[in-house]
Amino acid sequence: MMAQYHGLKAQAPDCLLFYRMGDFFELFFEDAQTASAALDIALTSRGDGVPMCGVPCHSADAYLARLIKAGHRVAVAEQVETPEQAKKRGGSKALVERRIIRLVTAGTLTEESLLDSRASNWLVALAEAGGRIGIAAADISTGRFELASVPPSGLDAELARIGPSELVVAEGSANSPPGAVTAARSAFASGEGERLLKARFGVATLDGFGSFDRAALAAAGGLLAYLDRVAQGGETFLQPPTPRAADDHMAIDAATRESLELTRTQSGERKGSLLDAVDRTVTGAGARLLAADLSAPLNDAAAIEARLNLVGRFAEDGAVRERLRAALRALPDIGRALGRLVAGRGNPRDLGQLRDGLAGARDLHELLDRLEGPPALLLDLLPRLRGHGALVDRLARALVPSPPIDASDGGFIAENYDAALDDLRALAGNARRAIAALEAQYRLKTGIQTLKIRHNGVLGYHIEVSAKQADPLMAPDSGFTHRQTLAGVVRFNAPELHELASKVAQAGAHALTAEQAHLEELIAAALAQRDPIAAAADALARLDVAAALAERAVEGGWCRPKIMPHACFEVEGGRHPVVEAAVRAAGERFVANDCKLSEESRLWLVTGPNMGGKSTFLRQNALIAVLAQAGSFVSANSASIGLVDRLFSRVGASDNLARGRSTFMVEMIETAAILSQATERSFVILDEVGRGTSTYDGLAIAWAVVEAIHETNRCRCLFATHYHELTRLAGRLDALSLHHVRAREWKGDLVLLHELEAGAADRSYGLAVARLAGLPRPVLARAKDVLSRLEKGRDKTGGIAAGLDDLPLFAAATEREAEAPDPLREALAAVDADALSPREALELIYRLKGLAAED
Numbered sequence: 096m097m098a099q100y101h102g103l104k105a106q107a108p109d110c111l112l113f114y115r116m117g118d119f120f121e122l123f124f125e126d127a128q129t130a131s132a133a134l135d136i137a138l139t140s141r142g143d144g145v146p147m148c149g150v151p152c153h154s155a156d157a158y159l160a161r162l163i164k165a166g167h168r169v170a171v172a173e174q175v176e177t178p179e180q181a182k183k184r185g186g187s188k189a190l191v192e193r194r195i196i197r198l199v200t201a202g203t204l205t206e207e208s209l210l211d212s213r214a215s216n217w218l219v220a221l222a223e224a225g226g227r228i229g230i231a232a233a234d235i236s237t238g239r240f241e242l243a244s245v246p247p248s249g250l251d252a253e254l255a256r257i258g259p260s261e262l263v264v265a266e267g268s269a270n271s272p273p274g275a276v277t278a279a280r281s282a283f284a285s286g287e288g289e290r291l292l293k294a295r296f297g298v299a300t301l302d303g304f305g306s307f308d309r310a311a312l313a314a315a316g317g318l319l320a321y322l323d324r325v326a327q328g329g330e331t332f333l334q335p336p337t338p339r340a341a342d343d344h345m346a347i348d349a350a351t352r353e354s355l356e357l358t359r360t361q362s363g364e365r366k367g368s369l370l371d372a373v374d375r376t377v378t379g380a381g382a383r384l385l386a387a388d389l390s391a392p393l394n395d396a397a398a399i400e401a402r403l404n405l406v407g408r409f410a411e412d413g414a415v416r417e418r419l420r421a422a423l424r425a426l427p428d429i430g431r432a433l434g435r436l437v438a439g440r441g442n443p444r445d446l447g448q449l450r451d452g453l454a455g456a457r458d459l460h461e462l463l464d465r466l467e468g469p470p471a472l473l474l475d476l477l478p479r480l481r482g483h484g485a486l487v488d489r490l491a492r493a494l495v496p497s498p499p500i501d502a503s504d505g506g507f508i509a510e511n512y513d514a515a516l517d518d519l520r521a522l523a524g525n526a527r528r529a530i531a532a533l534e535a536q537y538r539l540k541t542g543i544q545t546l547k548i549r550h551n552g553v554l555g556y557h558i559e560v561s562a563k564q565a566d567p568l569m570a571p572d573s574g575f576t577h578r579q580t581l582a583g584v585v586r587f588n589a590p591e592l593h594e595l596a597s598k599v600a601q602a603g604a605h606a607l608t609a610e611q612a613h614l615e616e617l618i619a620a621a622l623a624q625r626d627p628i629a630a631a632a633d634a635l636a637r638l639d640v641a642a643a644l645a646e647r648a649v650e651g652g653w654c655r656p657k658i659m660p661h662a663c664f665e666v667e668g669g670r671h672p673v674v675e676a677a678v679r680a681a682g683e684r685f686v687a688n689d690c691k692l693s694e695e696s697r698l699w700l701v702t703g704p705n706m707g708g709k710s711t712f713l714r715q716n717a718l719i720a721v722l723a724q725a726g727s728f729v730s731a732n733s734a735s736i737g738l739v740d741r742l743f744s745r746v747g748a749s750d751n752l753a754r755g756r757s758t759f760m761v762e763m764i765e766t767a768a769i770l771s772q773a774t775e776r777s778f779v780i781l782d783e784v785g786r787g788t789s790t791y792d793g794l795a796i797a798w799a800v801v802e803a804i805h806e807t808n809r810c811r812c813l814f815a816t817h818y819h820e821l822t823r824l825a826g827r828l829d830a831l832s833l834h835h836v837r838a839r840e841w842k843g844d845l846v847l848l849h850e851l852e853a854g855a856a857d858r859s860y861g862l863a864v865a866r867l868a869g870l871p872r873p874v875l876a877r878a879k880d881v882l883s884r885l886e887k888g889r890d891k892t893g894g895i896a897a898g899l900d901d902l903p904l905f906a907a908a909t910e911r912e913a914e915a916p917d918p919l920r921e922a923l924a925a926v927d928a929d930a931l932s933p934r935e936a937l938e939l940i941y942r943l944k945g946l947a948a949e950d
């Protein structure tokens with residue numbers, strides 16, 4: 096047996112091996128140690144000292160879920176023949192043959208119990224070709240399949256958008272993200288990818304799906320090969336690939352997503368994220384689509400308007416919205432049911448879900464088809480809800496109202512679907528009734544009133560009497576045959592019972608076979624419609640999202656944003672959806688604030704006391720941009736927004752101490768990314784940048800960053816800072832204006848008004864905030880003394896910003912930088928590389944190094 100075990104283990108060395116033995120999956124050796132620790136189950140050992148632990152098959156899913164969550168992968172080795180077959184094949188000592196039937200990995204799950212119904216589950220493969228990184232992303236629980244390619248610098252942002260559950264790269268890949276699994280390199284090639292795609296979708300050319308570059312095809316090759324390995328020859332559900340260009344949505348890099356907490360908070364929770372504050376969807380598929388929408392806001396005005404029109408329609412029409420939502424709420428998740436059926440793990444209940452879901456789609460079609468002046472997107476969606484009549488009718492006739500998950504006991508095919516099946520059931524039923532009648536006869540015959548006919552898995556039907564009354568039945572001529580004696584009871588058989596029991600068993604077995612055959616036919620019929628079913632599922636999800644966003648808008652008094660052709664950002668009465676909810680829950684009022692950025696006034700410098708509401712203001716505006724371009728109404732009274740091509744959010748380092756890297760370094764790397772990438776159409780929020788270092792350095796960096804954004808990037812920008820000195824920039828930079836969050840000291844207490852006002856803050860209120868926070872009185876008094884000294888010093892010398900007023904303008908400074916002679920460059924420019932001998936080249940390198948050292 097151990098030889099068989101090791102053979103199987105060698106096929107999946109990177110997985111924990113679940114080795115089927117009877118009613119258990121057993122794990123051995125290191126696997127057993129790992130699993131027993133992860134699952135908190137007993138670690139035992141075999142007679143020969145091999146460590147082992149086991150989980151019962153019937154609850155294996157729950158254990159699998161925990162192992163996958165803990166980051167493991169599992170190979171499931173099943174028995175592929177019965178012990179009888181094994182004996183027939185190889186004699187009495189023959190070992191039952193086992194085979195790995197599938198790998199269970201985080202990115203390739205289809206089981207309802209292992210998946211989060213409200214989150215997509217992406218498997219992503221990466222490949223490099225022609226200087227680009229190909230990204231193949233598949234969610235096999237619903238069949239979604241996307242191919243893209245990005246320059247290496249864009250990879251992090253795309254991965255952050257997708258949020259894969261599992262990543263696969265070729266063995267030996269140079270830049271493999273942490274946690275990625277590796278697979279044989281041979282499949283990660285564009286030729287192989289193209290071949291596998293064509294074979295899988297049965298096409299001679301991929302042109303019908305769109306165009307894919309070499310990197311994307313290579314990634315597709317890696318993904319398809321990996322899926323095949325995981326399914327071990329079984330099928331997985333993939334719809335034809337859709338090409339995805341990284342520039343078809345607002346670019347949001349990983350750091351910005353994290354800082355804005357779009358779909359997860361910084362601690363990884365859904366609760367507290369923008370998604371959580373917005374999500375009013377009533378179906379799992381709707382929740383998944385909303386998460387995808389918020390992760391990839393559109394940058395095409397027409398597509399945004401199309402979504403907004405639908406949301407707007409549902410926002411106006413409360414009655415339709417309510418009926419739509421009530422109907423959607425009752426619908427099963429047909430996308431995932433289909434995924435399980437394709438993967439060969441479908442069950443009668445999945446078919447029942449298709450029946451109910453598609454019937455529901457038909458009803459919704461009727462409801463929505465009557466709307467007058469339907470928005471274009473609705474006209475697009477409606478046809479996908481129809482056309483499943485034949486399948487629905489067939490499933491409705493074939494299946495009982497609530498089919499079971501487990502097909503093995505039968506009972507899922509309805510009456511009147513198959514006359515032969517009905518006959519078999521009648522036969523079994525009659526025989527069962529006859530058995531029940533036998534009980535009364537035997538009681539009469541034996542005079543034992545407590546005699547019972549029972550059934551169990553081992554003996555089948557049998558007669559049971561208490562031990563005290565068993566003697567007469569033991570007599571050879573009693574007509575009863577002894578089967579079993581237990582502590583209190585004795586069990587018998589009898590010829591009539593035996594005959595009837597065989598009838599029941601035979602009819603039952605035949606009925607079961609008939610039901611299984613029907614199940615297969617019905618599954619095949621459903622799978623023949625897989626593309627239209629998937630399209631219906633997608634359409635239902637889109638309707639759910641639109642109705643949910645309408646619901647949210649009505650609930651929060653949100654407005655429809657106007658999408659403008661120029662780079663403006665004018666929001667009146669803006670609110671932060673998450674903070675507003677928190678503030679309200681605490682019984683307080685959220686103060687709405689305006690933000691008006693235009694080409695002439697595109698950079699707002701926001702000052703004011705800590706806790707005054709600066710970060711909230713910055714973020715709420717970034718979130719409003721995300722919501723608007725995702726096609727949602729926004730948390731404001733009115734909003735006009737010019738399309739944002741890239742969104743950036745950075746927070747000064749000291750908030751991010753938990754990350755453990757040199758936080759100031761991170762802050763600077765991220766700021767550098769903004770300066771190099773933000774365009775005139777971008778939107779940037781910078782919160783206390785420069786705070787992670789000493790005051791002088793920090794102020795200097797903040798100053799230079801504001802200047803660069805204003806002069807070079809020219810994007811819309813909100814910049815919060817506690818460096819009061821920066822307000823001097825207002826005099827030099829035309830498009831920069833000053834704003835502050837208001838605060839008042841009242842009877843010695845600080846009152847934070849959270850209200851934004853034009854102009855610079857009059858003071859920083861640092862000590863007042865400290866007092867609010869409960870700093871001990873003696874410390875406060877001492878701080879006051881120190882402050883007044885510092886202020887006196889500042890008045891005399893002009894403070895840390897003294898001299899900044901004479902600083903040359905940013906543009907002049909950058910020119911000077913560019914013009915300054917650079918001996919290294921000059922020396923390099925003078926080199927005629929072709930004319931150099933190797934020796935001269937070496938000397939040249941020494942000389943250049945010398946020049947560099949002088950710098």
Ligand code: ADP
Nearest residue numbers: 678684685686704705706707708709710711849
């Ligand atoms: P800052 O960045 O100025 O330190 P924050 O934006 O972090 O301040 O806000 C601090 C707290 O003030 C928030 O957690 C919230 O409770 C409250 N707050 C912020 N903005 C508002 C607002 N507009 N209305 C009501 N309360 C607010």
